[in-house]
Amino acid sequence: METKKVLLTEDEIPRQWYNILADIKMNPPLGPDGKPVSPDMLAPVFPMNLIEQEVSSERWIDIPEEVLRVYCMWRPSPLVRAYALEKALDTPARIYYKYEGVSPPGSHKPNTAVAQAYYNKVFGIKRLTTETGAGQWGSALAFACSQFGLECKVFMVRISFDQKPYRKTMMATWGANCVASPSTETKAGQQILEQYPDTPGSLGIAISEAIEAAVTDPSGQTRYSLGSVLNHVMLHQTVIGLEAKKQMEKIGEYPDVVIGCAGGGSNFAGLAFPFVYDKFNGKKIDIHPVEPAACPTMTRAPFAYDHGDTIGMTPLLPMHSLGHTFIPPPMHAGGLRYHGMAPTVSQLIVEGILEPKAYKQLDTYNAGMLVAKTEGFISAPETNHALACVVDLAKKAKEEGKEKVILFNFSGHGLIDLGAYEQFLSGNLKDYEYPAKEIEEAEKILEQYPKPQIIKSH
């Protein structure tokens, strides 16, 4: 029988995380005054041991035994050969995925939540606060805090709090206190509720509340925790890619292509950064972070980050057709529509080490459906972006007759996101075409805008 899963034993789990800051040059983070940030400026929200990791340039950082003990509940996660998907695509490509849906909350997020809870615990912190949108991060931190006996306070954006009851139930089951944001528990929340009692909340308000709850605790025993973007978060996630390398080595394979979806960048970085290290050291490998085509951050779009002018833009509904009382219908906002990408991922794109790709919503769900029907697992809507890229590249491998080895991160299951699948299956999700000519015109306008300074590491 063919080997479906490549497993590591618990004593084969990596003992160190890989820190990519040892291998790339980055502009130092600046404070609101434009001056470089010093570690003590972050001390009100993070314990010093995590701040040290945030700024460390040590290449390898030991994973504490206590963190490994919790990791071993679901790690090492399996590396799976997607035979049925390969067959369905009739591709010569060999497709492997790292399945992170086996963690208690069902995603990659506890890889850093557990580490952060541990470092806070040993620093003497009793309580962690955080914000959550869809609830994945909140539930991961709730789980992690329960493992180390920490209190956990989660401010969940009101609109999701009302629409996604099961995530808050998960948090409560692990003993966390999850409240809708804005709440009456912070001055930030109170001020917003006073002005806008019916507000749906926002991630911005929720993070303000979580920071305020940490900063104003008179005991000094509360800190804040963030689940993406920051360097120490990327660091903790590299356990995924380090395991995958060992697993592929066991079967004599090495990927030609590595793929992960990217919103804030942590699951992508977790799988990809150990392979980026190999690429720095001469390996030929294509590495793709994948995002939604509709609201891109890494790939170019008409408005991405420098909004420019709008001459010649042709949206679905032009202004003259709208009327004064026009209210657009709600759209489905997938979890990758995040407001910021990890600086390390952005830097590697600038340097040409990573090649971002973008896929349309319907392509991502079609890929998710195909994987569910072949490999069995129902993927999180975010993961579907990686799957769309896998399907695309596997088809290209067939056209080119190349036996490529494709590795992707199956970052989480979608069993608590079935509402999105329901919308897809009932035909309520749509894609919109944007004419190529109009994009070209917008690009010309954007060329007039100043570009950020680029530092190259290699």
Add this chain to the structure above:
Amino acid sequence: MGNPVPFEYCEVCGDDQHPCFKILDCWWEYFDVVQYLKNRLPEDQFNRLMAATPKPKITSLLELIEQARKRNA
């Protein structure tokens, strides 16, 4: 967010209940969001929105720490 989001949410989920800086990126496909906002927002607010870029996370965390302290001073 992983769920249906109404346009009104994006109009108020930015700093100080102003439109999110990504509102144009997220809605340009659906309708003429630029002209729509130009007709409704004060000129200076509209211009700020058009010029908006994401803040580095560390910078925004430091701003939030400062704001939290001021609110509770």
